[in-house]
Amino acid sequence: MKTFNAYFKKEILEAIRTNKYLILFIGSVFWALMAPLILKLLPLLFKSLPVDISAVFEGFNRDAAYLSFLGDFFEVGTLFFALTLMGIISNEVYYKRLVFPYSSGADPTGIVLAKYIHYGLTFSIFIFIGFLTNYFYTNRLFEGGMLEIGMVIRSSFLYMLYYAFLLSLLIFMSSLFRRGIIAGITVIVLGYTLSIFNQVTSIRVYLPNYLLYKAADISNIFDSTLIPTIIITVVLIAAFLFFSIIRIKKLDFA
Numbered sequence: 001m002k003t004f005n006a007y008f009k010k011e012i013l014e015a016i017r018t019n020k021y022l023i024l025f026i027g028s029v030f031w032a033l034m035a036p037l038i039l040k041l042l043p044l045l046f047k048s049l050p051v052d053i054s055a056v057f058e059g060f061n062r063d064a065a066y067l068s069f070l071g072d073f074f075e076v077g078t079l080f081f082a083l084t085l086m087g088i089i090s091n092e093v094y095y096k097r098l099v100f101p102y103s104s105g106a107d108p109t110g111i112v113l114a115k116y117i118h119y120g121l122t123f124s125i126f127i128f129i130g131f132l133t134n135y136f137y138t139n140r141l142f143e144g145g146m147l148e149i150g151m152v153i154r155s156s157f158l159y160m161l162y163y164a165f166l167l168s169l170l171i172f173m174s175s176l177f178r179r180g181i182i183a184g185i186t187v188i189v190l191g192y193t194l195s196i197f198n199q200v201t202s203i204r205v206y207l208p209n210y211l212l213y214k215a216a217d218i219s220n221i222f223d224s225t226l227i228p229t230i231i232i233t234v235v236l237i238a239a240f241l242f243f244s245i246i247r248i249k250k251l252d253f254a
Contacts, residue, residue, distance in 0.1 A: 001110070002110070003101075003106045003107040003109075003110030003111060003114070004107075004110035004113055004114045005114075006101075006106075006110075006114075007106075007110060007111050007114035007115065008114040008117070008118055010114075011114060011115055011118040011119070012118065015118075015119075015122070020084055020085070021122065023080060023084045024080060024081070024084055024122065024123060024126055025126060026080070027076060027077055027079070027080025027081065027084070028073070028077055028080070028123070028126040028127055028129075028130040029126055029129050029130040029133055031072070031073065031076050031077070031130070032069065032073065032129075032130035032131065032133045032134035033130075033133050033134070033137060035068070035069040035072055035073070035134060036065055036069065036134060036137045036138045036141050036142070037137065037141070039060065039065055039068060039069075039141075040141045040142070060142060061142055061143060061144035061145040062138050062139060062142045062143065062144060062145035062147040063144075063145030063146060063147050063218065064142075064145070065138045065141070065142045066134065066135070066138050066145075066147050066152070066218070067216055067218070069134050069138070070155065070212070070215060070216050071216075073130070073159070074195070074212055075192075077127075077163070078166070078187075078188055078191045078192070079188060081123065081163060081166065081167075081170075082166075082170060082183075082184040082185075082187045082188045082191070083184050083188075085119060085167070085170055085174075085184075086170065086174060086180035086181060086183050086184030086185075086187075087174065087180030087183075088115055088119070088170065088171055088174045088180075089112075089115070089171055089174035089175040089244065089248070090174045090175070090177055090178050090179060090180040090183060091180055092111075093175075093178055093251060094178045094179070094180075098111075098248075098251075108245050108248040108249050109245050111248065112171060112241055112244050112245050112248065113241070115171065116167060116168065116171060116241060119167055120163075120164050120167055123160075123163050123167070124160040124163070124164070127156055127159050127160050127163065128153075128156050128160070130156075131152050131153070131155065131156040131159070132149075132152065132153075132156075134152075135147070135149055135152040146218070146219065147218060151218045151221060154215075154221040154222060155215040155216070155218065155221060156215075158211040158212070158214060158215040158221070158226075159211070159212070159215055161211055161230065161233060162208055162209070162211040162212055162215075162233075164233075164237060165208045165233050165236060165237050166187060166191060166208075168236070168237040168240035168241050168244075169187055169190070169236075169240055170183060170184070170187045171240065171241065171244045172240040172241075172243055172244045172247070173186050173187055175244045175247040175248055175251075176247065191209075194207055194208070194209040195209045195212065197209065198210060198212070198213040205225050205226075205228050205229050206228055206229070206232055207229070207232075208229065208232070208233045208236065210225075210226075210229045211226075211229060211230075211233065214226055214229075
């Protein structure tokens with residue numbers, strides 16, 4: 001518990017010092033604000049082109065605008081998330097920041113859990129604020145559709161769980177490589193690649209990216225098909241954190 005408390009405070013101070021809160025905020029809340037504004041302005045921008053395709057965007061209602069935001073949030077959010085936190089473990093090892101704590105009896109379990117819970121809570125809060133922000137502006141800028149705040153909140157919960165999974169994967173990858181960029185790129189590639197399997201009905205419910213698929217199904221977000229997805233996602237989170245702890249225990253910090 002002492003290790004957990006110490007590292008939780010350390011992560012807060014380091015996130016402030018290195019502007020990680022600001023970067024994650026831009027990748028989530030700020031983008032959630034800008035997405036509907038950009039979408040609203042696109043018809044005006046395209047009118048200046050030789051071939052006018054502005055009519056494609058003028059028919060957008062609130063549902064279409066929100067679904068566009070979800071797709072963009074996944075792509076942009078994953079980049080900001082992975083590249084900002086890619087050194088979450090590897091930097092500690094590469095710059096030998098764990099030498100003194102480890103020699104003083106620091107518990108690797110407390111280190112991993114402190115990092116996971118801190119950034120898991122941080123990004124979940126940003127996701128929730130971002131989704132509500134997007135709903136507010138989408139509701140003001142567009143008309144029509146069935147979008148309601150309850151749908152947005154339910155979608156945000158599925159995105160929170162997905163990024164909780166992605167964080168556990170990132171921590172594990174960061175524990176494997178001494179260069180954080182390798183971990184970051186690996187997580188980005190895996191995140192984007194797994195989304196392809198959402199088109200395969202027979203296996204998509206067994207992959208965490210199905211959470212994103214259902215988050216976009218605003219007419220029926222929560223249903224029984226999510227049960228295996230949630231169970232498998234939680235098991236994967238626990239497994240990645242467990243193997244991260246085992247990996248850190250085997251590392252040579254000298």
